[in-house]
Amino acid sequence: MDNRITDKITQGMYVLTTNNSGCIIDTVSQVSMSDEPLISIAVNKNNYTNEMIMKNRKFAISILSENIDGRVIEIFGMHSSRDYNKFDKVEMLDVDGIKIIKDCIAYMYCEVVDVIDADTHTVFIGKVVKSKLYNNEKPMSYSYYSENKDTLIKRNTEQDKVAWVCTICGYVYYGEEIPDDFVCPVCGVTKEFFKKK
Numbered sequence: 001m002d003n004r005i006t007d008k009i010t011q012g013m014y015v016l017t018t019n020n021s022g023c024i025i026d027t028v029s030q031v032s033m034s035d036e037p038l039i040s041i042a043v044n045k046n047n048y049t050n051e052m053i054m055k056n057r058k059f060a061i062s063i064l065s066e067n068i069d070g071r072v073i074e075i076f077g078m079h080s081s082r083d084y085n086k087f088d089k090v091e092m093l094d095v096d097g098i099k100i101i102k103d104c105i106a107y108m109y110c111e112v113v114d115v116i117d118a119d120t121h122t123v124f125i126g127k128v129v130k131s132k133l134y135n136n137e138k139p140m141s142y143s144y145y146s147e148n149k150d151t152l153i154k155r156n157t158e159q160d161k162v163a164w165v166c167t168i169c170g171y172v173y174y175g176e177e178i179p180d181d182f183v184c185p186v187c188g189v190t191k192e193f194f195k196k197k
């Protein structure tokens with residue numbers, strides 16, 4: 001399968017959080033319409049956040065705008081909460097025991113109503129039991145992120161010279177060394193799977 005095709009599917013950019021853990025996802029979809037609509041999220045089984053949602057059975061989605069500080073994407077999307085405290089590096093708010101991103105457009109707080117095994121991922125169906133819209137900034141799409149990631153995530157720019165290629169999916173990390181807790185933002189593997197270009 002040519003990855004350029006799935007890149008053409010329009011998706012947004014979100015921070016998914018649960019107790020003690022959180023990560024960037026682009027796989028949020030509305031499933032039903034009511035006062036408490038259902039949404040779906042697809043979470044890689046390697047992600048610590050997957051393990052934590054399985055335990056806690058609730059999660060929150062913070063919707064990110066094009067104005068979000070790129071550090072939020074770098075911190076939540078390129079490190080694992082297993083050995084890295086993401087919540088003390090970004091301004092967060094507490095909603096019934098789950099942290100959300102302070103600078104988000106809106107949040108949705110969900111209870112898990114269904115869990116579907118989907119190959120590399122788990123699809124969680126969540127019922128939105130609480131939500132709040134903070135502003136009307138333009139939501140960031142995955143393609144906006146893709147086109148602007150070098151400026152959004154300054155640490156990962158080509159000026160750092162050394163390119164490390166993920167041997168599983170081809171994602172390129174730019175930097176002198178890959179941090180020990182780095183995980184591939186596309187396929188979730190650890191630094192051992194990266195080779196110097």
Ligand SMILES: Cc1cc2nc3c(=O)[nH]c(=O)nc-3n(C[C@H](O)[C@H](O)[C@H](O)COP(=O)(O)O)c2cc1C
Nearest residue numbers: 023024025026043044047048049077079080081185
């Ligand atoms: C742009 C972008 C999109 C991502 N989309 C997803 C996604 O939809 N599902 C997923 O499980 N991980 C996705 N990730 C990867 C996770 O955010 C990443 O592996 C994270 O480090 C996992 O952290 P955790 O181990 O603390 O859960 C994405 C990362 C980036 C940068």
